[in-house]
Amino acid sequence: NDLNELRKAVADKASENNSSNELQEGYNLLLNQLKAANEELDVRKEEVLMLKTQIVNSTKQSENINHI
Structure with missing residues (x-):
């Protein structure tokens, strides 16, 4: 995922530069x-998936009741 790639790139860049503590702390803050x-x-995303499942189940139940 793009966010993980960005996080890795920032961490790699920070270690390559042997940067000062202040810069390293800035990178760490960004990574966190x-x-x-x-x-x-x-x-x-998990919440959206659960809600979609509930909507589908509710719709199916409603359709079943209407067909009885």
Whole structure:
């Protein structure tokens, strides 16, 4: 996924440059923020999938009741 590739690229760049502590901390902060955003996105995707499943099940139940 693009977010993971970006995170890896930033980490690799930081280690290549042997950068100062301040720059390294900036990269680490960015990486942590990207990781948190990616985890939140995964949670939201799961929630959307569950909601879609509930909608489909509800629609099927409603159709079955209407056909009786």
